[in-house]
Amino acid sequence: MRRSANRALSLVSLCIAAAIALSACGSSTTTGGTGASADNGAGGHRGGSLTVLTSQDMASLDPGITYASLDLNVLAATERTLYTYAPNDPSNIAPDLAAGPPQISPDGRTLTVKIRSGVRFGPPVNREVTSRDVAYAIERGFNPHVANPYASTYYGDIVGADRATGGPIPGIQTPDDHTIVFKLTRPTASLLAQATVLPLDAPVPPEYAKPFDAKAPSTYANNVVSTGPYMYAADRGGRVLGTGYVPGRSVRLVRNPSWSAGGDKRPAYLNAITIEIGGSPTVSGRQVLAGRGLVLADSPTPELVKRAYLHNRSQIYFSPGAGTNYAALNTAIAPFDDADLRKAVAAELDRQQMRTVRGGAVVGDSGSHFLYPGVLGFEQAGGQQGTGVDFLANPQGDRALAARYMKAAGYPSGKYTGGQTVQIVGLAGAPDSDDAQIFQQALQDLGFKTTLKLVDSTVMYARFCGLPKARVQACPNVGWIRDFADPQTVLDVAFNGNDIFPENNPNWPQLNDPAINRAMARAELTVGTQQRANAWGTIDRMITATAAAIPWLWDRQPNIFAANVRCVPELWNQGHCDFAYTSLK
């Protein structure tokens, strides 16, 4: 009785506190309200400067190292990768540095890309880009001084990549200045073609970068050269650090004099972009809504989302397809090594309430599987209706069903009577901590004794949820977002039993189901868009059926900008305003 009362109270108070209270609380719809609409940027006004406010620094300026969201946002304006996404099309790769579509051999083991002529490096290199520059960019990703985090994941099938340390890789061939050929050990060329949207293949001039890459760690980031319409402001020698980039303070992008509009779809309306780092999102958000020429790169606070949604609707955009949030249950240790107990928790959990505390329907749909809207295979996995498992059928939870699963697990009263105390580790700070508490309440309602530890995101992953020896039983605040538009990037790393590492383990539930592992091994080699969608959609159903993790939100990421900014959101990158398409009104 007391638990029920507390729960009701918390729901009311959370609803009052949450953003979009009017539209969210009590709503059971799956389609949220929308703010501004997506835009392709055509016909924008040329000129002016944009100022981006953010509390977070860039992770790295080096395209060979980073793929953090803000960094990708900047790199999309400063670099040219082989392929890219148009800002309003997150699904289909389009040639950027490439001169045409990727050519994949019938056996799927060779990928050939023709490179566009006339693309030039910015100062101080000032010469035409060749295929050798692309090859070097990828090769340096395997250099321990650069240590690109995803090179082995997506480029690891290139012949010789397994022995690469930064020098030439036999499987990357450059028969002429405008052709690059990738020879692969497995028929995974279509996946590699998709992966070329990531910044690792942005060309790097070897004669310029090698001295920087010789240092441990590489200092190329401090002297990075651009090929896109914008470059970091730099001194005459090309040093960016201290000029175009002051750590923790600012990033300054100016026009790249070597860039030519011919052969590039990006209109590059703005004259300059300045990123100011270090303010409080609470204050910065208000400045953006009230100011001119401003964009907020942080996730706006729920209060700010509410304010923008109610009073400045044209200044907020909710980007669909911004990832899946889920609660991971540790399948490797008791008590959640029992599938029926996991299903009981999934049935009990009020996923709609977890969404409500974040702002309700406008910030996303209640998730019911792991491939989220906009990712290939989403429909094949069941789409908005879900995969059909009963324990996720009701987003508000189903107490009677939970009790049935508890009985099936050997607890006739419908309540857990084992001696195990469940250790939960979640994120500190609202609304994440609120979600963790809702999850904890669900466990307590099922009779579990629990301890909840709320920590910073980095600590949560490094010391608890991503560290199997920490023996954490539940992590309610984890999530995953695609690297590019292929479902493998959502499911493989996060649920493949072959990828359970002793540290930095991304398979948080430690799911190691032989049938799923085998299905993934087959699906990796599947060729063809429809075939891959079917294969990975089926795998999504298999994962969901294990209840190793409970999907509870398919994110829509809110982004806010000033009234005079015509923001063109990058739908492939959480809806950040694409600097190369955005303009001032």
Next chain:
Amino acid sequence: MAAYILRRVLWGVVLLVLVSLLTFAIFYVLPSADPAQLRAGRDASPATLHQIRVSLGLDKPLTVQYWTFLKHLVLHADLGYSYFSGASVGSLLLDRLPATISLTLGAVVIWLLAAVPLGVVSAVRRGTWVDKLTTGGALLGVSMPVYWLGLVALYLFANDIGKLPLLPGAGSYVPFTHDPWKWLTSLILPWLVLASTFAAVYARLLRGNMIEVLSEDYVRTARANGLSERRVVWRHGLRAAVTPLVTLAGLDVGLLLGGAVLTETVFGIPGIGRLNYDAITHADYPLIQGTVLLAAIFVIVANILVDVAYAYLDPRVRET
């Protein structure tokens, strides 16, 4: 006196070594983020993680890492390079120091100018409406968290988001060397916010000290000798009552020079506090070590200066 100062300085050096050792131990022993994992992201394999650890020197034994750090610091005054940005820690500290010094010294001037008269008047007019008003105001000042007060100040007075747009708001800080007028105006709100809490505390402390001092025998003797009340209060009372506050002010200034992270964050001031916060967030050990050592230096130097000032204010200290 010189021997005394020298002894304090040597103790300061020992303290700095201990602080650096403690910082190092905390970084590696307590739950924190792993710089290699932060750099690698969640896709990275154990092999990639190992590569990153090697490139950052994190694969070496802890004793070697600490010894290398100390050696570079002592022999070359080199604090190393940020894991996160690759910039030298020394240059990052120098870049942020002017903002923190500006913020701290301005706030100190304001809180002392406010606290001393308020504390004295409140003590002299004890029980009157002036005392009650001052005490109530001080209580209010102590009770308001700086972060909250900063937000309120911005929502009221900032020229971009305020209801009464009077002063530059968050993110408006410019260095003194770039534009002295903008520097001054951009810091008025942060100074007032940061000073308010301290002024309240100091006023209350001074009031208590003054009440105690004014009841001392020597003050009664001074009055009996016919000295004016003004002279009794300001010359004999205040000088004795303010001495403990000098100690406190020294420590507070030292601490604030190590970074006023909340004020810096709310007002977007690129100071040491914010740098330290970011360093912790990024598990950027060299930068954490640099900011902590800098803060420790400020506190130690402030302590030495306080001791010297104490000796000046209270001749008995010189004799012990």
